[in-house]
Amino acid sequence: SQKIEQNSEALNIQEGKTATLTCNYTNYSPAYLQWYRQDPGRGPVFLLLIRENEKEKRKERLKVTFDTTLKQSLFHITASQPADSATYLCALALPGGSYIPTFGRGTSLIVHP
Amino acid sequence: SAVISQKPSRDICQRGTSLTIQCQVDSQVTMMFWYRQQPGQSLTLIATANQGSEATYESGFVIDKFPISRPNLTFSTLTVSNMSPEDSSIYLCSVEVGTYEQYFGPGTRLTVT
Structure with missing residues (x-):
């Protein structure tokens, strides 16, 4: 069956460091992969989308890589700040059909001042 | 982008009853998701x-x-019928804007006792 794996353990880092979150998937050949941020009691907020033919995408302090051979995406936040503390979800969509994404469980990031 | 509101934000309901959740979008959209x-x-x-x-x-x-209703391009409702404690969850509506970007409402936190 198709599976999306994100580290269930929280990632704790110091302010100013680079946070790296991992999304692994099996039995997928996704058309694209997305990353969302979710704060407690709020709905997810779209951050970045990377397509299957792209290796890397950047937006301000965010960088996403997509390795379809390893079936893995890495999500980086450089110069992290306490305000970056949240849960980050990855989502995959298969080609064809409606491209509705399937979400992973998310990884909690805690940035300590 | 899109601004989405949901009502109610939370509710505590007794088993066997039904709750209707409303989702309102500030622009016309083709697809809405629950x-x-x-x-x-x-x-x-x-x-x-x-x-x-x-x-x-x-x-x-x-x-x-x-049951879901979608009477126009800016509004939808989701009813959770004959509720049991297993239905306790957060219910979110979302819309697709642009290319595969999903925008979420703040969610409805439902507790069934």
């Missing part, structure tokens, strides 16, 4: 609602339990 997010779990798609047609339900979700 998700469920149980504690510590990923978002699970319940159904896709297109204006003017019957909602499309995902495996494990049926219309009798989760």
Whole structure:
């Protein structure tokens, strides 16, 4: 069956460091992969989308890589700040059909001042 | 982008009763989605609602339990019928804007006692 794996353990880092979150998937050949941020009691907020033919995408302090051979995406936040503390979800969509994404469980990031 | 509101933001209901959740978008959209997010779990798609047609339900979700209305391009409702404690969850609506970007409402936190 198709599976999306994100580290269930929280990632704790110091302010100013680079946070790296991992999304692994099996039995997928996704058309694209997305990353969302979710704060407690709020709905997810779209951050970045990377397509299957792209290796890397950047937006301000965010960088996403997509390795379809390893079936893995890495999500980086450089110069992290306490305000970056949240849960980050990855989502995959298969080609064809409606491209509705399937979400992973998310990884909690805690940035300590 | 899109601004989405949901009502109610939270509710505590008795088993056997029904709750209707409203979702309002600030612009006209073709597709609206309803998700469920149980504690510590990923978002699970319940159904896709297109204006003017019957909602499309995902495996494990049926219309009798989760009837959906989509009377126009800015509004949808999801009813959770004959509730049991297992229905306690956060229910989220979302819309697709642009290319595959999903925008979520703040969610409705439902507790069934």
